[in-house]
Amino acid sequence: MSGEDAPAQQQNxxxxxxxxxxxxxxxxxxxKTESAxxxxxxxxxxxxxxxxxxxTYRALVLTGYGGYDKVKLQVKKGKPALKxxxxxxxxxxxxxxxxxLMARQGLYDRLPSPPVTPGMECSGVVEAVGExxxxxxxGDKVMVLNRFGLWQEVAVVPxxxxxxxxxxxxxxxxxxxxxNYITAYLMLFDFGNLRPNQSVLIHSAAxxxxxxxxxxxxxxxxxxxxxxxxxxxxxxISQGGVTHTIDYRTKDYVEEVRKISPKGLDIVLDPLGGSDxxxxxxLLKPMGKLxxxxxxxxxxxxxxxxxxxxxxxxxxxxxxxxxLIQGNKSVCGFHLGYLDGEMELITQAMNTILDLYKQGKxxxxxxxxxxxxxxxxxxxxxxxxxxxxxxxxxxxxxxEEEKKEEAKKEDKKEDKKxxDKKxxDKKxxDxKKEEKKEEKKKEEPKKEEKKEEKKEEEKKEEVKKEEK
Amino acid sequence: MSGEDAPAQQQNxxxxxxxxxxxxxxxxxxxKTESAxxxxxxxxxxxxxxxxxxxTYRALVLTGYGGYDKVKLQVKKGKPALKxxxxxxxxxxxxxxxxxLMARQGLYDRLPSPPVTPGMECSGVVEAVGExxxxxxxGDKVMVLNRFGLWQEVAVVPxxxxxxxxxxxxxxxxxxxxxNYITAYLMLFDFGNLRPNQSVLIHSAAxxxxxxxxxxxxxxxxxxxxxxxxxxxxxxISQGGVTHTIDYRTKDYVEEVRKISPKGLDIVLDPLGGSDxxxxxxLLKPMGKLxxxxxxxxxxxxxxxxxxxxxxxxxxxxxxxxxLIQGNKSVCGFHLGYLDGEMELITQAMNTILDLYKQGKxxxxxxxxxxxxxxxxxxxxxxxxxxxxxxxxxxxxxxEEEKKEEAKKEDKKEDKKxxDKKxxDKKxxDxKKEEKKEEKKKEEPKKEEKKEEKKEEEKKEEVKKEEK
Numbered sequence: 001m002s003g004e005d006a007p008a009q010q011q012n013x014x015x016x017x018x019x020x021x022x023x024x025x026x027x028x029x030x031x032k033t034e035s036a037x038x039x040x041x042x043x044x045x046x047x048x049x050x051x052x053x054x055x056t057y058r059a060l061v062l063t064g065y066g067g068y069d070k071v072k073l074q075v076k077k078g079k080p081a082l083k084x085x086x087x088x089x090x091x092x093x094x095x096x097x098x099x100x101l102m103a104r105q106g107l108y109d110r111l112p113s114p115p116v117t118p119g120m121e122c123s124g125v126v127e128a129v130g131e132x133x134x135x136x137x138x139g140d141k142v143m144v145l146n147r148f149g150l151w152q153e154v155a156v157v158p159x160x161x162x163x164x165x166x167x168x169x170x171x172x173x174x175x176x177x178x179x180n181y182i183t184a185y186l187m188l189f190d191f192g193n194l195r196p197n198q199s200v201l202i203h204s205a206a207x208x209x210x211x212x213x214x215x216x217x218x219x220x221x222x223x224x225x226x227x228x229x230x231x232x233x234x235x236x237i238s239q240g241g242v243t244h245t246i247d248y249r250t251k252d253y254v255e256e257v258r259k260i261s262p263k264g265l266d267i268v269l270d271p272l273g274g275s276d277x278x279x280x281x282x283l284l285k286p287m288g289k290l291x292x293x294x295x296x297x298x299x300x301x302x303x304x305x306x307x308x309x310x311x312x313x314x315x316x317x318x319x320x321x322x323x324l325i326q327g328n329k330s331v332c333g334f335h336l337g338y339l340d341g342e343m344e345l346i347t348q349a350m351n352t353i354l355d356l357y358k359q360g361k362x363x364x365x366x367x368x369x370x371x372x373x374x375x376x377x378x379x380x381x382x383x384x385x386x387x388x389x390x391x392x393x394x395x396x397x398x399x400e401e402e403k404k405e406e407a408k409k410e411d412k413k414e415d416k417k418x419x420d421k422k423x424x425d426k427k428x429x430d431x432k433k434e435e436k437k438e439e440k441k442k443e444e445p446k447k448e449e450k451k452e453e454k455k456e457e458e459k460k461e462e463v464k465k466e467e468k
Numbered sequence: 469m470s471g472e473d474a475p476a477q478q479q480n481x482x483x484x485x486x487x488x489x490x491x492x493x494x495x496x497x498x499x500k501t502e503s504a505x506x507x508x509x510x511x512x513x514x515x516x517x518x519x520x521x522x523x524t525y526r527a528l529v530l531t532g533y534g535g536y537d538k539v540k541l542q543v544k545k546g547k548p549a550l551k552x553x554x555x556x557x558x559x560x561x562x563x564x565x566x567x568x569l570m571a572r573q574g575l576y577d578r579l580p581s582p583p584v585t586p587g588m589e590c591s592g593v594v595e596a597v598g599e600x601x602x603x604x605x606x607g608d609k610v611m612v613l614n615r616f617g618l619w620q621e622v623a624v625v626p627x628x629x630x631x632x633x634x635x636x637x638x639x640x641x642x643x644x645x646x647x648n649y650i651t652a653y654l655m656l657f658d659f660g661n662l663r664p665n666q667s668v669l670i671h672s673a674a675x676x677x678x679x680x681x682x683x684x685x686x687x688x689x690x691x692x693x694x695x696x697x698x699x700x701x702x703x704x705i706s707q708g709g710v711t712h713t714i715d716y717r718t719k720d721y722v723e724e725v726r727k728i729s730p731k732g733l734d735i736v737l738d739p740l741g742g743s744d745x746x747x748x749x750x751l752l753k754p755m756g757k758l759x760x761x762x763x764x765x766x767x768x769x770x771x772x773x774x775x776x777x778x779x780x781x782x783x784x785x786x787x788x789x790x791x792l793i794q795g796n797k798s799v800c801g802f803h804l805g806y807l808d809g810e811m812e813l814i815t816q817a818m819n820t821i822l823d824l825y826k827q828g829k830x831x832x833x834x835x836x837x838x839x840x841x842x843x844x845x846x847x848x849x850x851x852x853x854x855x856x857x858x859x860x861x862x863x864x865x866x867x868e869e870e871k872k873e874e875a876k877k878e879d880k881k882e883d884k885k886x887x888d889k890k891x892x893d894k895k896x897x898d899x900k901k902e903e904k905k906e907e908k909k910k911e912e913p914k915k916e917e918k919k920e921e922k923k924e925e926e927k928k929e930e931v932k933k934e935e936k
Contacts, residue, residue, distance in 0.1 A: 186755065190755055191757075191798050193658060193661040277789055286813075287654065287807075287810070289798075289800075295790070295793075316788055316789060317789045318787065319786065320784055321745055321785045321799070321801055322784060323801070324801025325761065325762075325801035325806070326803065327801065327806070328801060328806055328807055329800070329801060330798055330800035331787070331792065331798070332797070332799075333789055333790070333792025333793035333796060333797060334796055338754070338795070338796055339754055345755060
């Protein structure tokens with residue numbers, strides 16, 4: 001595949017033969033996998049027959065495993081069928097998660113094979129309700145959690161997978177909340193059983209889960225939070241509640257923790273996998289809990305990196321019960337994507353989180369908002385760990401002038417793409433820093449960062465994998 | 469070694485060459501490992517010099533790894549030295565634990581090499597306090613938790629390892645409480661994070677930990693307890709709070725649990741190890757916790773059974789983090805014997821347990837009380853799973869008439885011992901049932917069982933290992 005760096009917008013023009021107009025000017029297309037079977041009869045919000053024919057909406061579609069360009073903006077036609085218990089949501093904002101990045105590389109088995117629309121969370125407005133739905137009505141503002149399929153303008157999901165957005169919460173916050181906060185909550189308070197005076201290590205403390213976990217830790221008295229992040233993010237995570245910041249790029253985080261807490265830690269949240277899981281285990285004090293919830297170490301580069309995957313498997317942590325017994329330790333695995341069936345548990349967690357939100361104790365931090373056309377850049381920002389907080393997508397149409405700007409950028413990128421690809425193939429990590437800094441300037445998200453200093457921080461940052 | 473079945477009393481007479489009188493008539497002996505360095509100067513309770521010379525006390529000593537006869541009753545001479553922070557306790561009652569049985573076979577690395585006095589818990593009265601001890605005084609009734617060394621009439625331990633016995637609690641209860649209840653408490657409420665409406669599987673629900681765990685489960689609203697035990701114990705464990713009793717000898721406990729709880733369980737407490745740990749893991753529902761706290765499956769026969777040990781190692785549960793992540797499961801290991809340094813944690817747990825005791829919510833159940841001379845029989849009763857509740861030892865001297873009775877029994881046993889040994893060597897488990905029933909009649913503990921029907925139950929029982 002060519003065009004590793006091309007954003008969704010241009011990819012559509014270049015790669016999608018069946019599309020004759022740009023994606024942002026919707027046109028009738030053959031129905032996609034997720035598109036409607038005509039003839040659906042939504043009970044609570046019946047639509048006119050003509051609309052069913054002309055109903056179109058934009059959707060991001062993973063067309064095959066690979067780089068950022070594999071997620072393309074397409075137009076789906078036909079009103080989605082609405083089964084009993086389901087609601088149709090007009091999506092406003094979508095959240096990006098690490099699982100989406102894994103999925104794009106073919107490393108996440110909860111996503112059906114391409115072509116498929118990714119996306120585990122979004123916010124929006126209910127625009128139709130199916131039979132037997134009693135607790136949602138048209139016009140309800142909701143956040144949605146689903147196994148996949150939410151990166152599109154219209155999504156049909158079980159009503160039980162929606163949660164009412166509380167007053168005062170923006171669609172942006174609502175799209176940033178479900179995955180990160182439920183993940184952090186269940187890890188800390190179900191597996192972790194976090195109590196006052198305990199100590200927690202949070203890797204990637206500036207990431208979505210990291211920020212959520214830090215805020216949740218601060219709801220418990222006298223919890224000490226160790227947080228790793230690159231130095232430029234330390235001020236942000238300190239303000240967010242991290243007690244001891246550790247620059248994992250210049251310091252050995254195990255040593256740093258031991259200096260302050262020689263006996264070790266009560267809880268380690270491990271999103272990295274591989275050899276970092278071993279380190280986490282050794283850092284536990286008696287009755288300590290290691291909660292591993294990802295294999296971010298597997299992500300090296302845009303496309304599936306077989307060496308990184310193999311390395312992660314090779315170093316994968318495996319534990320014998322006798323060691324656990326003698327150490328009085330706990331090892332837990334968590335992934336919200338595999339908790340599908342447990343909506344009761346998830347709803348309980350969500351209710352608690354929303355209470356904390358209303359009390360002002362937790363609040364999602366948005367790193368940047370991108371148009372659907374910019375999904376490639378958004379994914380890149382997250383994968384290269386240049387975010388502080390949540391990366392989200394808006395379904396708002398992209399203004400014409402911005403489109404022209406994007407197109408110019410893309411031309412420049414097109415030239416550089418070939419260089420990129422060569423370097424990617426060589427698998428050389430050195431020498432990329434300058435190039436990426438340059439790229440970053442071009443990739444400013446559509447919405448201006450509220451704090452100027454954040455931009456400065458980001459420019460200084462280097463991607464995590466570079467020092468790995 | 470001969471005399472696998474000889475109880476401590478007779479072993480002393482037969483095997484201990486340095487002892488010329490029966491142990492129960494104490495006589496000056498060369499100091500043992502644990503015996504006093506003369507010249508100790510206890511601060512708070514100074515003793516007269518002559519007493520330091522003549523101070524003797526009976527102690528059980530593990531003289532080497534092997535069968536029940538390896539624990540011998542000896543007399544130690546000399547007042548134990550009392551360091552700062554320590555107290556000297558006149559022991560009234562000692563608790564037996566599975567770790568003691570493992571230790572006797574050389575399968576528990578927390579016990580120093582023989583000769584050594586085993587015993588992790590006891591109750592008694594403080595009879596001397598060392599310097600710097602401020603919260604204990606002579607005359608305090610205490611229960612004690614220690615790594616080893618408590619199966620003797622006089623024990624010296626750190627004051628921090630003692631807990632005041634609350635009003636109304638007998639010495640018997642106090643000796644039965646620490647290990648079982650702290651173990652059950654930390655497993656259920658620290659690792660397990662037990663909450664209302666959850667489900668718990670308790671293996672050996674009639675054992676010390678099993679009974680404690682059942683009682684603690686009942687302190688949480690609407691917890692469903694599945695308890696395994698042989699059929700004859702079902703009434704007892706039902707009365708104790710087990711919701712669903714399972715006879716593991718005639719039924720597949722996994723199937724039985726699935727019939728009632730198709731989705732599986734929230735918590736499994738696993739004292740067995742080996743293949744049962746695999747079953748436990750598979751029985752967990754999402755967010756479920758497996759807490760493994762022993763390798764009782766290793767205990768097959770009196771002496772270390774290399775086949776059982778190897779089998780246990782071979783079947784030892786080992787888990788990869790990716791499986792944990794995809795299953796959203798937790799695997800924890802617990803053993804109080806390895807929590808030495810964590811007295812703060814243990815004291816917190818103990819305080820909560822004592823509060824529950826005062827509220828009448830937990831109460832140790834005593835299976836049987838034995839004289840120090842009968843420690844072999846006591847261990848056998850526990851190892852063969854013939855107990856309902858705690859097996860304890862009293863330091864009260866054995867009345868003369870009972871000694872004569874014991875002697876007669878021992879003569880009979882001596883004849884049978886050889887048969888036993890042959891069978892043990894052959895490692896044939898079949899055909900032992902009849903023999904053991906016969907033995908059981910001879911081995912009635914000194915204190916009469918309060919409930920006649922309990923005796924009847926015991927006679928019907930067969931040892932767990934028989935059907936393994």
